[in-house]
Amino acid sequence: MTAARLPSLDALLAFEACARLGSFEAAGGELALTASAIAKRLAGLEERLGQELLSRSTKGLSLTPTGHEYLPQVRQALALLQAIPLHQRASQQRERLRVSSTPTFARQVLVPALPGFTAAHPHIELELTLSVPLLAEGDAGADAEIRHGAVPGDIAPAQVLLHDRLTPLASPTLLAKHAPLQTRADLLALPLLRTPLQPWAPWLQAAGLADAAEPDEGPRFVDLGLTLAAALAGQGVALARLSLARHELADGRLVQPYALTVPAERQYGLICHRASAATEAFAAWLHAHCATLAENSSATA
Template identity: 60%
Template sequence: MPPPADLRLPSLDALLAFEAAARLGTFERAADELAVTASAVGKRIGALEERLGVALFQRGAKALALSPAGKEYLPAVRQALDQLAAIPLHQRASQRRTRLRITAPPTFARQVLVPALPAFTRAHPGIELEVVLSVPFLDLAGAEAEIAVRHGPLGEPGMAPLWCDDLLPLAHPGLLAQAPRPPRHPAELLALPLLRTPVDPWSPWLRAQGLDAAEPDSGPRLVDLGLVLEAARTAQGVALARPALARQMLSTGELVPALGPGRTPSVPAPTAYHLVLSPGAGAAADACAAWLRDAGAAAAAEGRALAGLVPPADDLSAVA
């Protein structure tokens, strides 16, 4: 039987955009789920409203909110989409994957998280990870996510560190070769350019060595630990670095302990990387969190070994 002449069926893409925006609360998150742009979601919903002749969302509200017509329309749309999804020919393996979003600081993501991704994919082929960068020092938390890696002070309530960091001077061998003689004592490093960052200042290390020296105040101010490592790798100065993040450069010899292996003193870092799960994140997020703890522990152990450090007895990474 032919459809009625006045039937006004909307497109499936428009219905999917409306349902996702209503469920997730923003056009941006709906766009991420549908693998389109937020502008495309807005256009599809606009076309749907034009076809129906009603507004489905309240315009001008601070948060995305359904209009009375939208609230009435949503259950019927969900029922229709559920019926379509139940058809076996419409189901694909990729549609049954669990998707998790992780936000992490840039250097942690590049040096710890990404190198460990193949192991996670092999162990959990049904979980799809989306990695989004955050900038903790500038308080840019990134997008909403089920799992967040945050860099902050030790001892914050409810925040368990992935591992406890050490800080020690690392440098490119070419920079050390420019000195009149290879530095062997902490005071001799003061003759070399010290790379500075507000994330890990030099003062705690200098005090621990009994040096009455001020915080370096010359040279670029690098507000990212990865930029500090890159500057050290290109022989621009000595970095006060975390071995877990520098282990790739330590393994290739691009960076070495500035006073020699086994002779370069370290100090405990006052900050660490912490793992935060959103409430009700689910079993997939728990599995991902366990993987991140293992990856962090492995990175910390490898970095310490390459830097010639001995893990302290109470090191969290040894039992993570």
């Protein structure tokens, strides 16, 4: 029986962090290594596999087709290793941390990055629950809450996680069915998706279309993630946050037809309800992760 070409655990951790964070520097910061050490571990992994996993460019790192296929397998393997009881330090007391989050932020920003938090803080058992922003229904038992609201009314400036910008996003399929968008006014010929969480007025005014009315036809989505899903399905154009749609933009499932963006009036913020070492660790990690996302977005803009 031929022995499998098993890579080192350190190399797999480096690959997962690079794929998630988009740069050697960010991955090194998370794993307490230099960018050079991370790059060497990734290069060694690719040499062992005989396949390129991440493309290097001035804009950062991006998954190759092989990397896209390999990443979920690596994450599954790491999760299994972390779950083995003998890998848990008996001397460490596990501390439970309950975090409540809006659905879209949890799905698009938080959950993909959780392996990094678990690797850095294996003694913290994070429990994630969802809230309903429009109905103001949160988790009364949560230690920390990711809230979508006005600044400084609902969220203090220091609690803001991402300073989001809004712009129309559409699927290539939808755009192919209509005449090319040559002016901003041409957008009004397409179906505009609507949600009470984000009116179109700020972008329309900045685009010189202040006289255009809010869309009043079609489904009304009480969730930003559902609006993105409808845009991906070609049902209309979403006024979306670039931070939430970065994956869909990177792989071409959504297109940004106009360069014009406007700041969001409501932001995502982290509110800590109970002080503890676990809460402080999670807050520091999430703010750092969101800062990295913001840096990567500005670098590719």
